[in-house]
Amino acid sequence: MTLQQSLLLSRRGFLAGACCAAAAPILTPVTLAAAPGDNRFVTIVLRGAMDGLDLVQPYGDPAFAALRPKLGLTPQTGLLDLDGFFGLNPAASALMPLWQAGELSFIHAVSTPYRDQRSHFDGQDMLETGGGDKAERTGWLNRALAAIPRSDARKAIDINAARELILSGPNDVDSWSTQSNFTLAEDEIAFLDRLYAGDEAFARAMEEAKKTDMSADALYGDAKRGAGIAEMAGLAGGMLREEYRIASFSINGWDTHVGQKAQFRKAVGDLSTAIVTLKASLGDEAWGKTVVLAITEFGRTARENGTGGTDHGTGGLAVLAGGAIPGGKVLGQWPGLGDDQLLDRRDLMPTGDVREIAAAMLYRQFGIDPDNLTGKVFPGLSFDKSSAYLKG
Template sequence: MTLQPNVLLSRRGFLAGACCAAAAPILTPVTFAAMPGDNRFVTIVLRGAMDGLDLVQPYGDPAFAALRPKLGLTPQTGLLDLDGFFGLNPAASALMPLWQAGELSFVHAVSTPYRDQRSHFDGQDMLETGGSDKAERTGWLNRALSAIPRSDARKAIDINTSMELILSGPSDVDSWSTQSNFALAEDEIAFLDRLYEGDDAFARAMQEAKKTDMSADALYGDAKRGAGIAEMARLAGGMLREDYRIASFSINGWDTHVGQKAQFKKAAGDLSTAITTLKASLGDEAWGKTVVLAITEFGRTARENGTNGTDHGTGGLAVLAGGAISGGKVLGQWPGLGDDHLLDRRDLMPTGDVREIAAAMLYRQFGIDPDNLTGKVFPGLAFDRSSIYLKG
């Protein structure tokens, strides 16, 4: 077994950021890379498998209402209509002004090549490595750095060890952290509850901890969590406004097996906060040259499950935002939700490769050669200048 810290720490040094003894430390890493040019690119990894059918609901699909009796909405019940077929979950209503301004698009029914196993860890690995040899374990965004023309002069700083896989690799990248700790995401709390189920003393302590104001504040508070997300996005925006051109961070909380409505609302709120805060902190000029791409390891089952949630699926949704896109579109080839159109009669059929969206954005923002994109960055990906994602 290889345990990373030996390698990781000796290479990077044990560097970190935090605030003070009294306050809880901080933890969420944002990774950056600086390079010449004005264009910016931000990736947000939505960990836990975002339910794309909940964020952008195909209310116009005749099968949708039956698949989602509890979770599905219509414009009459609060869904924010996008194009007469799809509508945005009202939990993300803060994003509507961007949609209206042409600064927001969605790509439906996309996935990585990862199939069948539906494991978060492997799915996220695939999402972050971009399908490269698993033994190598470098992130596609890192490999993209070395393929960006004229990027030799980029500055290199390494601030802490908590580099996420997507930006890990031979190219120098900096990692920076916000000042505040994050409250646990809803799905993470649900997992802790399960972890303590078989041990009464721990289960009791956990239940009490969630109820107790003091503990709840630090670990389980929604307000705290929202503030943490905003701070992270503000940090990213501030760095991108200066010398940095690429940033990446994660938003957790999407593993909504049980009681999805409430959980999803929080996670979608976090995503909206992250994007709107990025825009605000970048300022008009920099935002105008920015693309934000939010991606997840896979989608969720088309059908609701028996506990008002959804289980691990396949086809998912990518979110594109930024002043550099000509948005206001739901892209992708819609496969339909009829039984015969679902993958294994359960999941949204993937009709596009999420890596192709990333490749298109890298091409457009940084001029990375398509041969490099399909050879080095996303080995085996089919991509060229005629990609549909370059048209939008």
């Protein structure tokens, strides 16, 4: 049997194997952990480098319009004004009631310490391990379990066959595989196209795979993808309403090099669905004791590129939601978008550490001692109880 025949006989296997090789998960695992008390904490990893300048647009910055002539909006062209300087992308309109209720905030110009090659793989590893040691293979959220005061029940359950790095580590984890199928996002499909472009047999098999029935219901099925995200978030919320107190899952689709408007709208819809569904499934009482933190491996270039997208950058955006946060604010120190204010004259300059946000929320929700936060959970991080992210 030739390589070409073998590939064509198993198109679904080909796609699954290719995605595994690319470290871009198709299925989104939900990981949950038990902890004492009634406070809840949810992390959402936005894989692919979410463009924070598109989600929360600094339309009041005089340099923004020139950097984003096609992607940039104003309140006159559909942007949802937040505070007279920043506005929310209309694709996230489902989140506006949370903003108005003081249950949603955004933190601009934040990043991990990662500054090397803007690699998704390395960037996500640092985001999930919470440190600068590339050899570290435990996640900061797993380490946090051991630092929670009175944390007798450190059991976690992973609602998938594979565990994400953020909650990997020595603390016990139970796994349970969901039957839900999540579709490939457009950035994942584009990655596979690029990955196999130089190999005629693999490229041909990829094109054949996209022409099968899988194209309609799994590769490009937006309705099915949306339903899967809602089911995943609903499951997490339901279990957090019971004995679990910590959850983590990912949303893919943020690598918007080409045709960003359409692709970003879908990804933002997924994020909005996840947060709104979490609130609904938790109920008012539990939601009032919940913090949701959505983070990404790095931001994107300040300038849009020639193909209607943006490339890998540095400074990004974190999203905070929940009834337990100081909401209705755009936080962080805004660096500006002038040429001399950009990092390497191309990226939003980071002025905050995304790990400090996570540390502040762990302190707020579970009272983890600051010495443990800086010594065990996020080694080397500077954090104290006066963090701006705790004020409100």
